[in-house]
Amino acid sequence: MFLPVIMSGGAGSRLWPVSRETLPKPFIELPDGGTLLQKTLQRAASLDGVERVLTVTNKEYYFLTRDEYQVTGTPVAHDYLLEPVGRNTAPAVAAAARYAGGKYGEDTVLLVLPADHLIGNQETFSKAVAAATELARNGWLVTFGVEPVRPETGYGYIESGEKIGKTDAHKVARFVEKPDLQTAKEYIASGRFTWNSGMFCFTAGNMIAALREFAPEVLTSVEQTLQGSNPEITPVVLNEEIFALSPDISIDYAVMERSSKVAVIGADFDWSDIGSWSALAELVKPDARGNRINGETLLVDVDNCYIQSESRIVAGIGLDNLLVVDTPDALLVAHQSRAQDVKAVVKQLKLKSHATANYHRKVHRPWGTYTVLEEGNNFKIKRIEVKPGASLSLQMHHHRSEHWIVVSGMAKVVNGERELLVNKNESTYIPAGHKHRLENPGVLDLVMIEVQSGEYLGEDDIVRFQDNYGRVP
Structure with missing residues (x-):
């Protein structure tokens, strides 16, 4: 069986004030009217052989997720694993592997897809998934490496090692953290590095075995949370008292960086994790002066700005290279070069227990x-x-x-x-x-x-x- 696993969660604090705790990044409306979550489901359902999709999300987002899926009219069956608290990606992946292995068999191939990615070229994506599926059935834990188009400091990188047989895949030499600008330039110049997309493919059994070897405490806590649950009844709500004790660790740290059976496949499709307002701005066609507008504006001598407004007209005079995002209860104004620092605003709002960190009007x-x-x-x-x-x-x-x-x-x-x-x-x-x-x-x-x-x-x-x-x- 082939089972896409959609991982939906995370606050997306760099997209504040549109993304907030109660309506995070996967649910925000893009300029074309769709959401990242809707597009992820449609992308997964378009792959060959997909009849069911497993979604791992916070229990607070279950009904909203279900409504988002219903809007798409996508004809697939759904399983849900609901987290009572967020504990990073390793416990989430472990829960998905244990659940799918128990219900559908440990030879089930899982394709882990974060719900906050935007991917173009469905045909190219499908070919990459098919190649990853074949590797997964041969015992590999597969990740997808995106060809860098710029020296990006906001992403992790993967260094490719020796080629695997006659495939286009390579063994992973190492995973590296988000680099500084000079190091990112060196990575790109070497030709050996790709961006770490955060998408994975493996069989349920191979991931369970890897967790048992490299992160047994994660696997044990997840197995305990699933005890007593009936996999035939969805959604499955994970036990809060036990799940909250799971190690807060990513699947990269817990398994992928430790295993010798990790392969990387080149992702030749268009990819973005929409991690900042600069990334979201790229979805809007620029005007003659380089401005990208989503909403009603009146601009005089304005260049290279991204301006978004939900309801009010935004007037700008003599501006250059700014981000302006207006919502009914919060306004963001920032220089485009500081787009990654929006999360610092959210941190300050949380310290003040300000409602706009969590809620919209x-x-x-x-x-x-x-x-x-x-x-x-x-x-x-x-x-x-x-x-x-x-x-x-x-x-x-x-x-x-x-x-x-x-x-x-x-x-x-x-x-x-x-x-x-x-x-x-x-x-x-x-x-x-x-x-x-x-x-x-x-x-x-x-x-x-x-x-x-x-x-x-x-x-x-x-x-x-x-x-x-x-x-x-």
Whole structure:
């Protein structure tokens, strides 16, 4: 069996303010309207022999991931492994190998694809995967090396060793860390180095054996997390108490750099990990002055800038070589040469516990979305959208009351001891301390305005009594 494994997670802090903890890089909308996660699924499903895809992601992203896949209409079956906490790629790969080996057999070939990569040339990609699959069936752990097009300091590198038989693959001589600029130039000049793409191919059994030899503590912890789970039921949620104790280590460090059976295949296809705003800007065609624009702008004497705006017009005068990214609640302005340093902003925001490090104004939930429209002392106004057939948890708030006004659709409401239907242009009031629930019984989206009032309006003022999405302990 051939099974693509999509690894979806990571905050993508260098793409702040669009990428945030609750909506990381794989889910952000690209200039063409698609997302990296959608494109990864479509790319995997287009490979020969693919009938199922295994996705490893955080349990907080499960419903969002499922919705993203549904949008594509891709006709493949899905397995899910849900991580309770992030523990780097070695535990994730170990879980995928152990799960797939147990369910489909240890000779199953796994193709590990990070969900935040953008790849062109599907035909060339398919040929590289076919070659990697053949090597994997012959006992190799295979990685894909991307031909460098510039001296990049943001990527790791792979040095190729001797050629493997009559194939186009080489044994890996060594993996090297992200170099400084001069070292990167020397690597490219030598002709022996490729960028480390972070994509891998191997059989489940060979990876399990390598983990047992080089990282037994990773394999043991993952095997314990999977004990008692039923592989026939998806998603499989990994045991939080045990998984949190797994070593926080990448698969590169844990296995690939230690094994003598690692091969590298040249990746001749277009590849980018969209690791910064500079990389994302390259997806937009430049105008006559080198500006790349995604949104509405008015520019006077502006050159070589990337400007993105979701809703407002951005006016610029006398600018050169800047990044400008405008969202409803945060604005980024940076010199293009400092694109890699955006993650330092996120670090500072987290130190200050600033909400924009984690949340957008529009927040995705399993049942739909809510958008904060306005807030101030003792009040907050939200726009809530509930998908057909979905419902919020049965819940209660200690410190706030809520007034619900239906804008479109129909709401089924539990308010204390009462159950009622609230139609368009009607409303209901939920006093603090009342158990309540909101449900959309219709076939169209339910849209409503929620007005909160109280001395404390934090999202953690919630007591859940029952929930359809597993959020009640």
